[in-house]
Amino acid sequence: GAVVSQHPSWVICKSGTSVKIECRSLDFQATTMFWYRQFPKQSLMLMATSNEGSKATYEQGVEKDKFLINHASLTLSTLTVTSAHPEDSSFYICSARPFGGFVGAQFFGPGTRLTVL
Amino acid sequence: EDQVTQSPEALRLQEGESSSLNCSYTVSGLRGLFWYRQDPGKGPEFLFTLYSAGEEKEKERLKATLTKKESFLHITAPKPEDSATYLCAVLPVGGATNKLIFGTGTLLAVQP
Numbered sequence: 001g002a003v004v005s006q007h008p009s010w011v012i013c014k015s016g017t018s019v020k021i022e023c024r025s026l027d028f029q030a031t032t033m034f035w036y037r038q039f040p041k042q043s044l045m046l047m048a049t050s051n052e053g054s055k056a057t058y059e060q061g062v063e064k065d066k067f068l069i070n071h072a073s074l075t076l077s078t079l080t081v082t083s084a085h086p087e088d089s090s091f092y093i094c095s096a097r098p099f100g101g102f103v104g105a106q107f108f109g110p111g112t113r114l115t116v117l
Numbered sequence: 118e119d120q121v122t123q124s125p126e127a128l129r130l131q132e133g134e135s136s137s138l139n140c141s142y143t144v145s146g147l148r149g150l151f152w153y154r155q156d157p158g159k160g161p162e163f164l165f166t167l168y169s170a171g172e173e174k175e176k177e178r179l180k181a182t183l184t185k186k187e188s189f190l191h192i193t194a195p196k197p198e199d200s201a202t203y204l205c206a207v208l209p210v211g212g213a214t215n216k217l218i219f220g221t222g223t224l225l226a227v228q229p
Contacts, residue, residue, distance in 0.1 A: 105163075107163055
């Protein structure tokens with residue numbers, strides 16, 4: 001149980017294009033989903049918290065107009081990196097908190113490797 | 118400021134050589150402490166949640182313990198498949214309800 005999927009698992013795009021990453025909770029409903037990015041040999045950095053049906057809460061320093069988050073259902077959240085640049089290349093990981101679960105019980109997706117050329 | 122520090126940064130063990138990983142935390146109050154395992158190029162895999170000092174959780178060769186200032190992840194007779202980065206995270210009292218604070222992890226390599 002508590003499986004989270006991400007799609008795509010990796011993507012390569014040209015600078016200036018937009019990329020959408022999907023995060024799905026497969027066997028549970030998630031009122032809250034989280035988006036992280038991780039640079040090599042570094043820990044996870046929270047980018048934003050997404051609650052179903054409401055606007056995402058972004059961490060300080062994260063551009064909300066560049067990283068668009070949509071959480072339209074209890075099983076799907078999307079992250080769109082708009083006008084991507086090489087410095088946006090990173091490993092993006094989502095996590096989901098089961099509905100009714102303890103607030104810390106986050107289950108992570110497998111991650112999406114984004115490379116911007 | 119809430120902070121999580123993990124040590125060592127990297128640890129190399131021989132198969133069967135037991136050891137412990139440390140997670141020290143500084144928070145005004147602790148709602149929960151979490152251990153995750155992360156394989157290269159993958160998302161973190163949930164291992165344990167600990168809520169109060171004195172609590173212990175076990176899973177196969179892993180045992181997590183918690184005090185008021187730190188947590189240990191004990192690995193007994195490790196196998197090569199235990200090689201991974203082990204992440205510790207805390208959920209502090211107050212602040213953003215759902216925000217976990219992660220340590221930088223311990224990279225464990227178990228050699229056959």
